[in-house]
Amino acid sequence: DAGATRVALGTAALDGDLLAELVAQYGERIEVALDRRGDAVALAGWLTDAPQTPAQWARRAAEAGVRSLLVTDIRRDGMLAGANGALVAQTRADAGDVPLAITIAGGVTSVDDVRALVRAGADGAVIGRSLYDGRITLPDALAAAAEEATLC
Secondary structure (H helix, E strand, O other): OOOOOOOOOOHHHHHOOOOHHHHHHHHEEEEEEEEEEEOOEEEEOOOOOOOOOOOHHHHHHHHOOOOOEEEOOOOOOOOOOOOOOOOOOOOHHHHHHOEEEEEEEEEOOOOOHHHHHHHHOOOEEEEHHHOOOOOOOHHHHHHHHHHHHHHO
C-alpha cells in the first residue's frame, strides 16, 4: 500500500507453504532472494549451505508462482570485484522454462558492470556499496542500463 512494487523474501520463504500463499495473495510483487556461494545456496545469514542446489531452489520458487529472483553472488558482495554476469544465464537455466526477471547483486562496481549485466540479460542490478562509496551514481547507472538496452 505504500507503493512498493516488489518485496524480496529470503530463502526461508521456500520452507512450507508460505511462499505459495504469499504469491497467491500478492502475485508478481513477491520476489525470492537467492544467495549463492558458488554452486551452493547460502542460508541463515550465509552461515550454512542448503542441501538443495540453486537449480532446485529456483525451480521451487518458479513452481510456487514467483516470477522474479534477486540473485546475490555472496563471494563478491561488498567486495567491488565486478558483477557476475554468468549468473543470469545460469539462473535462467536453473528455473527451466519459467520466464523470470533476474536482478543480480554482488560486486557491481561501475557503470560498465551495469552495462555487462544488461548484455547478459539481467533485469536489474543492486549497486549497494558502489553507490555508498560514490563509485557510481543512480542516474549514471540508470542511463547506462537504458543505453545498453537499446543496443541489445
